[in-house]
Each structure stands twice: as structure tokens, then as C-alpha cells.
Amino acid sequence: MVFSGITIFQLCTGVCVSASLLLSSCEEKQDALDRIQKAHQIAIENCKDDSDPQACKDRAIERTAQAIAEFQLSWARTEAEDHRSKQEFKRSLIEKIMEITDPVIREILLKIVQEEIGPQEMSLSMLGQATISDLAATTDSAYLLGSVEAMESAGLVHGDGRDGDLIIDPANPGTPIRLINKVMNISTDVQFELFGTIETGIMSGQVIVQVGEGQTGMRQIRVISGTLTLDSAYSGMEDSPINMTVKKGGRSSMVVAADGHTTLRLDLDASTHPLSFGYDQSPFLEIPMIETSADTFQINVADAPFDYIHVWDPWPVSDFNKDGLYNPSDIGDFSVALAEQDIRTDLNMDGLYTSEDLDLFLGYHAEDLARWQFQSSRFIND
Ligand SMILES: [Ca+2]
Ligand SMILES: [Ca+2]
Incomplete structure (x- = not known):
């Protein structure tokens, strides 16, 4: 048809x-x-x-x-x-x-x-906490006797269990740092204005992170896996919470500055909701936090523009080769796929594979490239 x-x-x-x-x-x-x-x-x-x-x-x-x-x-x-x-x-x-x-x-x-409703019309507040602590001892045989994948999703193992366990401290290259799996519990009240009505919800969940043994102060923390749930009564979602899973091998990261200002970036998969067809299935959240004592972070975003908690909503086709980058490779790969009449490339839905589709792609790609560069180069937690 x-x-x-x-x-x-x-x-x-x-x-x-x-x-x-x-x-x-x-x-x-x-x-x-x-x-x-x-x-x-x-x-x-x-x-x-x-x-x-x-x-x-x-x-x-x-x-x-x-x-x-x-x-x-x-x-x-x-x-x-x-x-x-x-x-x-x-x-x-x-x-x-x-x-x-x-x-x-x-x-x-x-x-x-x-x-x-765009960022200009929507403001958002978050008030909550994130705390990093040791993983609870697991006795559940489903994990202990399960596959590596099951154990990984429970935060019990990661990578190949060898080289990935160690990083080199630039300040002291002779002594590798051991990375330890820990759990970060996140819980924050979320409030946003929509159609003049204040909507509230709770975003909470557990994220498995890897931290350098004994490190405090300025550091990077690996984000391994985890799940966040936005339990919102937002009517458009039919009271159904949105579950977001940290993508394995995604762009998630956590950077703690010397003054405690922290950026938690979460590259998420939100495709499990029954209405996921209608919204972005891959939100990228940037949550600003401040470390108030070792491994305890306050999330306190008061009446900020929605864009502060940044949800990037790219054109799904733009990152055509799905490597998380927006660069000329996508244009090259799209052109090859268009010549092969790949169904993803008929962007104007006319059943033909022509330069009109390429022109649309170039427009989408340019828009996302600009956004991606902006996002990559920005972010100050103040
Ligand atoms: Ca790409
Ligand atoms: Ca077409």
C-alpha cells in the first residue's frame, strides 16, 4: 500500500x-x-x-x-x-x-x-537525594546460580571480571585502583507545570555504579546498570508509571567535581510503556546534584526550566548507524541504505527512495548534530 x-x-x-x-x-x-x-x-x-x-x-x-x-x-x-x-x-x-x-x-x-509543550512553558522542580552504598549481600539463588547476564543485572559481576576491574590513577600510575560495584539509591520528588496544572510524581530507583576503592572528592563514577521509575499520575500516561532502564554500554556517566558539584547523565531505555509508540523511547537525562558528604548527593532543582533536566528528543533516524554519535558516517550509511531501498530511508512515506528522502535526512541530521554538539560542550551545575 x-x-x-x-x-x-x-x-x-x-x-x-x-x-x-x-x-x-x-x-x-x-x-x-x-x-x-x-x-x-x-x-x-x-x-x-x-x-x-x-x-x-x-x-x-x-x-x-x-x-x-x-x-x-x-x-x-x-x-x-x-x-x-x-x-x-x-x-x-x-x-x-x-x-x-x-x-x-x-x-x-x-x-x-x-x-x-516546550521548555519555555514548562518549569520543573526536583527535591531528593542519591546515596551510594555497598550492595546488599545477595542470597537469591536465581542470581547466584544464574547466568552471567542475570548476575550482571543484579550488579554482582561486570565486564570480563579482569582488566575492567582496574583503572590507573593518573596521579599515581604505579598503583592501579580497584573498582568496586556499589548501588546508588535515587529518590526525588518531581513537580512540573502542565496546562496551568501542577503535576507531581516521584522518580526513584537503583543504579549500579563502579567507584574507585577509597576515592573521595573529585572523581568519575561508572554507571553500569539500573532502573528508574517515574511514578506519575500524569493523565496522558493513564496513571501508568514510566520505567527507564540504564542502557548497557550507553553514554551514562557520573562526574563529581572538587567542590561536590556532580553531573549524573543517564542514557535510558524507556520503551516498555504501553504507550511508548507515542514518546521518545531513549531519553537522555542530565541530573545536577551536589555531594554534601561522602557518597551522599542532594538533588535540589527549584523551578528550573524543563530543559535543565535535559531530555533530548532526537529524530530516531538521525543517528542512522546507532553508535551514539552524529557525524558524517551517518550520512554515508544513510546514502548507502537509501540506494539499497532500506525501508527506514523512505522518510516521506511515498514508497520511493529518492533524493527527497536524502534531503529530509540531511535536515534531521543537521538539527540533531547541532543539539548533540551543544549538549556535549555544555553543563554547569549552577
Ligand atoms: Ca551515528
Ligand atoms: Ca520516499
Whole structure:
């Protein structure tokens, strides 16, 4: 099945909202359409492992086209009304989306519209603590007699158990430092404003880390594995908590400065939620903390812009070779895949593999490259 004329790529022209509102709403509409496209890219990515990738792709295109059509219709109906504020417009838009009969499309669009609130309109507070302590003694035979993988996920072993256990201290290269597995318990109240309503939740979990034996003060801590749960009553998630797992071999890290200022970066997999189709499955959280005493960290972010707790929402297709880097290799690999008619490369969903798809890719890639460079070079915990 081939769809043509999907309007997701059309830029807004003219005024997008009822005349009583002058607006950036045009951009917001485009942002929502971009989110639908991101969800589509994830769906197509998952299709490459399907037994019938082409049929899977066709189904994804059909669902995306339906989501776009329903969104455009809901937007147009809302536009036809008179609204005094952007908040009122959004509430009305959500009411229209709630009337959509297909539950999957409805939930996707609800999530997309709610996430579409940008950093400028959303502030966030966090108040909590992270404490590093020794791992509890494990007597559970499921782990002790389990596979290396099971033991690893319980934080009992790591790597190959040899070279990875030691690092060299630059200040004292003759004496290697032994790395010890420990557990970091994180618990923080989270509060954010959405549609003028204060939403609250608790983000908590355990992260397995490796620390240098006897080290305090300025140091780096390896982040090995772990799980965080955002237990939020946020209505768009149907009261279902979001579970986030630290990616093995991802970009997670923890750096403690001499003054105790600490950056915890977590490269997470959040794909297990039933509505994960509708949101970023790979959030990258940066949580600022301060070490107040050895291995005890305070998380105290008061009314900061949402971007402070940074969730990067890249185009799934941009890092085409999935190595966590955004560089010319992705463009080269995308070009090769496009020539081979790889289903992931038909970005405008017209069933053809042409320079139009390459142009779209170059745009997505450039956007994420800029964001990636910004993120890599920034971060001060103050
Ligand atoms: Ca890459
Ligand atoms: Ca195409």
C-alpha cells in the first residue's frame, strides 16, 4: 500500500489559530506533526526485525497517516472556535482528541499534544537525594546460580571480571585502583507545570555504579546498570508509571567535581510503556546534584526550566548507524541504505527512495548534530 500526499512535511503558512490569537501556534502544530514523524521513525525501525518488513512498514504508514489525518481534523475543529488563550486552545484541542474512537490513535495524539509543550512553558522542580552504598549481600539463588547476564543485572559481576576491574590513577600510575560495584539509591520528588496544572510524581530507583576503592572528592563514577521509575499520575500516561532502564554500554556517566558539584547523565531505555509508540523511547537525562558528604548527593532543582533536566528528543533516524554519535558516517550509511531501498530511508512515506528522502535526512541530521554538539560542550551545575 502506498500513500501519497501525506502532509506532515508541509510547513505552516499563514495564521494557524483563530483570529483572536496571534501566534506561535503554527510552530506548535508543526512540533506536534514532527513528534508524529518521530514516532513513525521508531515504528519503521522496529519493522526491520519483523518477519515481513514491507507489510510492517505499510501498516506503520497507514497508522501514521491516520494519526496525521485525525490530528489535522482535531486542530481544524479547534481552530474554528474562539479561544482567549493558548491554554484554552490546547484544552479544547485535547477535548477533540478525546473524541477519537480508535484508542491507539487517541492515546498517541494525547501524548504528542501534551509533550508538545516546550521548555519555555514548562518549569520543573526536583527535591531528593542519591546515596551510594555497598550492595546488599545477595542470597537469591536465581542470581547466584544464574547466568552471567542475570548476575550482571543484579550488579554482582561486570565486564570480563579482569582488566575492567582496574583503572590507573593518573596521579599515581604505579598503583592501579580497584573498582568496586556499589548501588546508588535515587529518590526525588518531581513537580512540573502542565496546562496551568501542577503535576507531581516521584522518580526513584537503583543504579549500579563502579567507584574507585577509597576515592573521595573529585572523581568519575561508572554507571553500569539500573532502573528508574517515574511514578506519575500524569493523565496522558493513564496513571501508568514510566520505567527507564540504564542502557548497557550507553553514554551514562557520573562526574563529581572538587567542590561536590556532580553531573549524573543517564542514557535510558524507556520503551516498555504501553504507550511508548507515542514518546521518545531513549531519553537522555542530565541530573545536577551536589555531594554534601561522602557518597551522599542532594538533588535540589527549584523551578528550573524543563530543559535543565535535559531530555533530548532526537529524530530516531538521525543517528542512522546507532553508535551514539552524529557525524558524517551517518550520512554515508544513510546514502548507502537509501540506494539499497532500506525501508527506514523512505522518510516521506511515498514508497520511493529518492533524493527527497536524502534531503529530509540531511535536515534531521543537521538539527540533531547541532543539539548533540551543544549538549556535549555544555553543563554547569549552577
Ligand atoms: Ca551515528
Ligand atoms: Ca520516499
